[in-house]
Amino acid sequence: MMVLQDLKTIILHTRFRVARSIFGSLGPTVVRVGRKHVIKGPCQLPELEALLYISEHTTIPVPRVRCTYNGPGGIYIMMDHIQGTDLETLWMRGLKPGEKETILNDIAAILTQLRTLQPPKEGVVASAQGGAILDYRIGSQLVGPFQSHSSFHSFLRGGVPLENTAKVYGEDIVSCHSNNYRTFFSHSDLAPRNIIIRNGRIVGLVDWALAGWYPEYWDLTKAYYTSFKVPDWPESIKLKLPSYADELMAERLLWRLYDEPGNVSRN
Structure with a gap:
């Protein structure tokens, strides 16, 4: 054999x-x-x-x-192989408002399915089967799994205790990391390049390398975390998700002050 x-x-x-x-x-x-x-x-x-x-x-x-x-x-x-054209190409060429809305409604339906999946354990941050995760926001290597959001958030802060976080990062991080969040399955890279379109509809969502169980805000904040800037894309995704303005502000602070903690911890 x-x-x-x-x-x-x-x-x-x-x-x-x-x-x-x-x-x-x-x-x-x-x-x-x-x-x-x-x-x-x-x-x-x-x-x-x-x-x-x-x-x-x-x-x-x-x-x-x-x-x-x-x-x-x-x-x-x-x-x-899924036949079609990636949404980034179509978006940059220019789509009519009605075409965009149809695609965004398809994305909303996808997000609804993802957010109704039941995690293996509430609060876990892990791969689909409960193992380690890969996310370039966190680092270039596998990390975790984390058994609670608090341990995940602590990792994002570099291990700084929550009671000391205001001095190091500011009150916005404390506010976000003190909240209780639901656990949802996230694609974690909902970029237009990963969305395949044919005849005006989504026929494929590809590149699930970073997917897993995360705090509920993760897909929204990750839409802003990219070096590939597609005009209006994060704002369009934002319309199809609950508002996570505070979480986005907190994440942006961490991106600036202590990004990719998984890489830092290995130095």
């Missing part, structure tokens, strides 16, 4: 390398390996967990996982 598994890995990774040299890449880690399929890799386990979990528990259009193998640097996932 091990020989067959090793042979499968060799065949799939050879296909990955040959396809990349012939057809190029669709992104930094995504290679088209046929008319219907792509291979993405190397990936971390939370991405595979999220794809399988969302496919099983929602009707959100995500790439169907066909098979996986372990290769250089991590997991490689063969999945269906």
